[in-house]
Amino acid sequence: MSFISIRWLLIKIFVGGILFLALIVPSRGQVQQTSRFEIPINDRSEFFNIISSSDNGLFMQRQLSGPQGDQLHLIKLDTAFSQQWSGFIDIEKNYRVFGRQAFNNRLYILLRYNDYSRNDLILLAIDATTGTFTRYQIRGYIPFAPTDFQVTDEAAIIGGYFNRIPFVLYYSFSQLRSKVLPGLFTEAGELTQINTHDDGSFDVLISARNLARQRTIWIKNYDPEGNLLRNLALDPGENRHLIFGRSLKTDGDKQIVAGVYGSRSTEYSRGLFIATIDPSGLEQIRYYNFGDLKNFFHYMKANRERRIKNRIERKKIKGKKIRFNYRFLVHELVPYNDQFVLLGEAFYPKYVSTDRTMTRFLSPYGFMPYGGGLIQDGRIFDGYYYTHAVVMGFDEDGNLLWDNSFEINDVRTFTLEQYVKLEILPDRLALMYLYANSIRTKIIKDDLVLEGKTIDPIATFQQDRIAKSDGGGRNKLEYWYDNYLYAYGIQDILSPTAQGLMRRRVFFINKVHYPQNAD
Numbered sequence: 001m002s003f004i005s006i007r008w009l010l011i012k013i014f015v016g017g018i019l020f021l022a023l024i025v026p027s028r029g030q031v032q033q034t035s036r037f038e039i040p041i042n043d044r045s046e047f048f049n050i051i052s053s054s055d056n057g058l059f060m061q062r063q064l065s066g067p068q069g070d071q072l073h074l075i076k077l078d079t080a081f082s083q084q085w086s087g088f089i090d091i092e093k094n095y096r097v098f099g100r101q102a103f104n105n106r107l108y109i110l111l112r113y114n115d116y117s118r119n120d121l122i123l124l125a126i127d128a129t130t131g132t133f134t135r136y137q138i139r140g141y142i143p144f145a146p147t148d149f150q151v152t153d154e155a156a157i158i159g160g161y162f163n164r165i166p167f168v169l170y171y172s173f174s175q176l177r178s179k180v181l182p183g184l185f186t187e188a189g190e191l192t193q194i195n196t197h198d199d200g201s202f203d204v205l206i207s208a209r210n211l212a213r214q215r216t217i218w219i220k221n222y223d224p225e226g227n228l229l230r231n232l233a234l235d236p237g238e239n240r241h242l243i244f245g246r247s248l249k250t251d252g253d254k255q256i257v258a259g260v261y262g263s264r265s266t267e268y269s270r271g272l273f274i275a276t277i278d279p280s281g282l283e284q285i286r287y288y289n290f291g292d293l294k295n296f297f298h299y300m301k302a303n304r305e306r307r308i309k310n311r312i313e314r315k316k317i318k319g320k321k322i323r324f325n326y327r328f329l330v331h332e333l334v335p336y337n338d339q340f341v342l343l344g345e346a347f348y349p350k351y352v353s354t355d356r357t358m359t360r361f362l363s364p365y366g367f368m369p370y371g372g373g374l375i376q377d378g379r380i381f382d383g384y385y386y387t388h389a390v391v392m393g394f395d396e397d398g399n400l401l402w403d404n405s406f407e408i409n410d411v412r413t414f415t416l417e418q419y420v421k422l423e424i425l426p427d428r429l430a431l432m433y434l435y436a437n438s439i440r441t442k443i444i445k446d447d448l449v450l451e452g453k454t455i456d457p458i459a460t461f462q463q464d465r466i467a468k469s470d471g472g473g474r475n476k477l478e479y480w481y482d483n484y485l486y487a488y489g490i491q492d493i494l495s496p497t498a499q500g501l502m503r504r505r506v507f508f509i510n511k512v513h514y515p516q517n518a519d
Contacts, residue, residue, distance in 0.1 A: 033459040037081040037509040050488045053102040055481040085131045099149030116143040138171045139178045152200045154224045164188040170226035183228040195247045200224030215241035215265040241265045248333040253279045260328050268325040274398035286398040291322035299388035299407035331418040342392040351379040383412040389420035402446040406431040430514040434477035437467045467491040485512045
């Protein structure tokens with residue numbers, strides 16, 4: 001066990017001014033921002049990653065580069081944004097952070113060598129109270145690319161790909177040894193989820209082809225020691241492919257898998273499916289075409305939505321199939337009162353044309369970086385654009401009870417991630433996302449809209465300050481604890497002084513929630 005090299009940064013704290021404000025300010029909507037934490041920074045490279053430790057507070061982490069070696073800079077805050085400690089961990093040059101997880105009063109940070117020439121990984125386990133840490137050297141066997149990282153009491157579970165083949169590594173904390181999980185594939189597939197449970201058992205979900213060459217979801221259940229208990233492939237039925245799925249276990253040890261399906265094995269989906277699996281392995285799948293959902297197209301302008309619904313009705317009358325192709329990801333399955341709620345988001349990739357004279361600058365692989373995107377086949381990838389989120393309520397047998405939607409405006413990203421967050425209130429649901437320094441919120445109850453979209457600017461807690469930017473699109477809204485979320489990122493602040501406007505740049509964290517008794 002080692003100790004973080006603690007540097008309390010007294011000069012920066014008291015002279016530069018880390019600011020903590022515990023004020024409540026009114027906003028146009030009913031989202032409350034109850035407190036704020038700030039650190040003055042010089043440029044956007046000083047961005048911190050924020051990791052929730054539930055009601056134990058937050059970890060702030062960033063990597064600093066030096067000529068000989070690098071450092072991880074860590075700050076621990078409690079839920080009131082009081083700083084508990086701050087320090088640095090030396091790491092070998094060219095190692096990069098690939099995963100972060102807070103679990104049982106510890107922060108786990110996974111590092112891998114940057115160019116994959118080394119197979120071994122480094123895992124740091126940092127005590128949230130003292131800042132002491134343990135370093136684990138994990139044998140990786142092959143140069144795989146990590147994409148998913150989970151922690152249980154017994155092990156670290158690291159998922160990724162080797163030559164497009166799903167690969168999951170299990171590292172035992174008691175035996176200090178790693179092993180490749182049994183029952184995985186030897187051909188291409190997509191690792192869609194590693195889902196851990198309170199007893200230390202876990203599931204691995206993989207989207208791959210079955211013996212009939214249909215794409216389906218394979219559900220692999222493992223005990224806490226990483227032994228395979230059950231290997232089940234969902235039966236999609238005739239002329240269907242299951243593209244992506246998320247899993248949830250109920251109190252009666254029933255497993256629910258929800259995701260998207262299509263008529264072809266592509267990234268385009270025709271609708272959503274909900275599969276229920278009882279403890280004996282008996283499964284039942286229900287399918288819901290996008291065109292059958294009441295509010296799926298509600299994100300559109302009223303006239304366009306009406307035309308599409310009229311077209312759907314005409315096709316139903318004529319007995320024709322309803323076909324809508326969407327790129328859609330299911331993000332969450334959560335229990336809600338006596339039902340379950342699914343949250344997913346629709347998106348599309350956008351490309352823009354480029355001048356032919358630019359093709360001479362292409363790399364040997366046919367693409368080159370350009371403006372944050374890639375040039376490929378004479379086109380520039382301009383990012384993923386989100387259109388709307390969909391929320392569905394269903395019972396434990398997978399029967400649809402209601403659906404609703406929330407339009408997403410202007411969001412563009414180069415990595416697919418969840419934007420809309422779901423806050424569960426006793427008699428309603430709050431849908432929230434952060435964009436351009438504002439929290440956008442919609443309040444629903446089943447398929448009813450109780451409150452349309454409201455916009456609440458990120459509060460700076462001083463009337464004379466104006467936030468001028470959103471940190472280049474990196475600002476985020478994330479779950480924290482109970483009904484609290486946190487918004488974080490970079491803001492440029494303009495403050496009026498006697499000499500004129502003073503500009504400064506800060507990294508901020510705001511505590512956010514929608515009050516349960518809001519009317």
